[in-house]
Amino acid sequence: MAKYDKIIFLDFDGVLVPYDSADERDYFGTIFNNQCVESLHNIITQTKAKIVVISSWTNYLSLIKLKLMWKYRKMPGVVVGRIKNDSVDRSAKIDTWLRKNPTNNYIIIDDMGASQFGLSHRLHIIQPKTRIGLSKKESILAIEKLNIFLPKQEQ
Numbered sequence: 001m002a003k004y005d006k007i008i009f010l011d012f013d014g015v016l017v018p019y020d021s022a023d024e025r026d027y028f029g030t031i032f033n034n035q036c037v038e039s040l041h042n043i044i045t046q047t048k049a050k051i052v053v054i055s056s057w058t059n060y061l062s063l064i065k066l067k068l069m070w071k072y073r074k075m076p077g078v079v080v081g082r083i084k085n086d087s088v089d090r091s092a093k094i095d096t097w098l099r100k101n102p103t104n105n106y107i108i109i110d111d112m113g114a115s116q117f118g119l120s121h122r123l124h125i126i127q128p129k130t131r132i133g134l135s136k137k138e139s140i141l142a143i144e145k146l147n148i149f150l151p152k153q154e155q
Contacts, residue, residue, distance in 0.1 A: 004080065006049035006146045007106040009094055012057050014111030016040065018133035028069040029057060036128075039139040041076035047146040052081040052097060054110065059085060091118040107145050109134060 013019070016032040024031040043049065053066055061069065063082050070079050081101070083093045094108065095118070106124055108117065113127040126142045128134045 002102045002104045004050055004101060004103045005105070006047050007080075007101075007103045008043065008049045008051050008077075008142070008146075009054045009083070009106060009108040009110070010040075010051050011110040011112070012053070012055035014130040015109055015128050015134050019130050021133070026073075028061065028065070028072070032073065032075075033133050035135070036133040037075065039134040039136055042136070042139045043142045043146070044077040046143045049077065049107075049146055050080040051077050052083060053079060054083045054085060054090060054094070054108070056085045058082045089118075090116055091121055094121065105146055105148075107142050109138070109142065 010016075012032070016036045017030050018033055018036065021033055022031070058066070061082075063079070066079050066082055069075075070077075081097065083090065083097055090110075098106070107126055108121060108124050109126045109128065110116070111128050111130045111133075114122050114125050117125060124145065126138050126145070128138050
């Protein structure tokens with residue numbers, strides 16, 4: 001039985017913080033772009049997915065601090081985990097997280113795209129444009145992917 005119905009593996013820079021955007025900061029780091037947050041809100045509202053952070057922000061923000069930031073910034077959804085971002089393959093770390101936390105369906109929202117993930121994750125990737133961040137177009141695709149059950153691929 002799945003521990004989670006739907007999961008979003010979420011990057012921040014290039015997704016919620018478009019490159020070359022305003023550099024307004026708070027205690028936690030750069031403030032997220034309002035339009036990108038609205039797109040994430042639409043995904044959460046339509047899918048009830050939970051969030052696992054895969055951002056480089058995990059190098060200096062613990063899970064407790066990420067959850068505090070989410071509450072303080074009044075962000076949509078619930079952060080249930082984080083995957084520390086270092087030089088080790090993100091794809092393998094996602095596989096490990098999924099083995100420990102069975103999930104019916106998931107997506108990966110990351111501006112870096114498919115090249116950093118294994119073949120088993122390719123159908124699950126949503127790749128916003130780095131300078132725009134998460135837009136309505138990607139949110140619609142994310143909702144469609146999360147609201148259907150993608151076939152499990154052999155690893």
